[in-house]
Amino acid sequence: MAGILDSVNQRTQLVGQNRLELLLFKLNGRQRYGINVFKVREVLQCPPLTVMPRLNSYVKGIAHIRGQTISVIDMSLATGGRPIKKLEDCFIIITEYNRTIQGFLVDSVERIVNLNWGSVMPPPKGSGRFNYLTAVTEIDNELIEILDVEKILEEIAPSSTIVSDGIVTDTEMQSDLGDRIILITDDSSVARNQVKRALEGLGLPIEAKKNGKEALDYLVEVAASCEHSVTEKIGLLISDVEMPEMDGYTLTAEVKSRPKLADLHVILHTSLSGVFNHAMVEKVGADDFIAKFNPDELAGAVQKWLHTD
Template sequence: MTIDQTSLDERTNLTSSNKFELLLFRLGCVSAGDPHELYGINVFKVREILTMPAVTPIAGAAPYMLGAVDIRGQIIPVIDLPHLMGCTPERGLNILLVTEFARSTQAFAVEEVDDIVRLEWNQVLSAEGAAGGSLVTSIARIDGNTGDSRLAQVIDVEQVLRDVFPAQHPNVDPDSVGDALGSLGQAQIIAADDSGFARKLIEEALTAIGAKYTMTKTGEEAWQVVQKIAQDAQSQRVNIRDRIALVLTDLEMPEMDGFMLTRQIKGDERLRDIPVLIHSSLTGAANEAHVRNAGANGYVAKFAPGELADAIRRAIAA
């Protein structure tokens, strides 16, 4: 099954109402007899869903790697997602999820696909500190915000790639980001990202260019921080740009996504002059066009520290 263009257009339009679609799948059980819990990934990251083809083992491959597959002439690494998540696929590895995000293509072997559900981001809560550890970024309430809703663990795919291919995702080298920002006075950068791994890299990059910043985990948290600073600036009769130099936001986040955060900022006359820079693993022309429609001042794909630093400089200067 491929993700066709009509469906892509419909899913892109969902972002105007703080909604998205989540692909639900199962990885097996943690212990014998345990239920096969639901996991999820944003449909935007999924290129196609295949019955498991023959996988060629690769000598010296990274841990949690099954090998590689040839899909229409493209060699794609296959990650054993149940193994990585500590699950046993009792019914076998039957499905291959081919994904595209963070400038790369990779496939996840899973036990089975369950469904595609349409959710509001306020049905998704941060899993920070939850039992899922660093590989689960949030928990989705599939049946609405009720106490008896089914739950799905949303995979932190950026952390997965770091764990499987650590050499390809090193810490930020300060020499890679170029010159430090000029003096911003008391102004700071407000950053939002729900992935712990992504936050770590963003903090390293912002530190390397000498920026003061406040890091948040969701769009809603960032919005509350921005509003508080705006209220203080207004009471002190200070220009908001003297307090907030830029908002740097991911797109996929619990509670409020980056599209909605951008619209909230650009729709508030106190805040609309603040540059908003989208920093996302979701790539493609459709997403970039929607970023512009939301009013953002720029877009940069994760994660290239030098490109991020350059985009920050351009947005602040403009």
């Protein structure tokens, strides 16, 4: 199992082609779940865990792996299920999200599958605000649930959305934006709300969409009412990378290839990590790349690009 990600560095060529690869796993029961391979650093048999006082109830314990101390989260318990038993038979998926490293305890790990984002759909309507899904897809005639890991981590360790004093000038940002709005797109409700709270706290009006396709459709609609460019009504686009139907790289490439949209500045704001992200920023024509979630860095980038013609 340790070798399941040996070729992960070669997989970066998928980025920017509206494709992804999912690592499939199970918790308790037959349902299969997925997590993006680019978030995964390692998969290993569950090592002995050290139980520490005052840990969050979702945290099973602490593991010492390759010189690092890593919190191990029971993914079943964290998503409302039964706790995972028989740890010696289980696996840990070591991931990197939002500049932090953590382990997720799962019952079993299966395989990696290659998909087009177009075949990955938003969760069904009516699934409720308390679900932990960002998307679903079908593999081997079975529904695969893609979990909202950012929501799990936010519930364990909430992020601050307050921009520090002196980082930006509110009045200058509002002056640069004028009557325009800022468009954000992210499939995670937690991530959308983080950005909204940070920027609305600076007095900036926000429009939010759930994926790249929704954002592109909205931009095309707005551009149709503009004389020259969509920038007459929209000051900036802040986009996640991983999204169902259309990812952020594809969205950026579409924006930059359309005459009425091409002048719009695009900031990619993502929990993905790795040098390939910076290469893709240049490849698809994005103006900036920021790792989630630091409200000061986000506000600084927004101020920079609002002030840049």
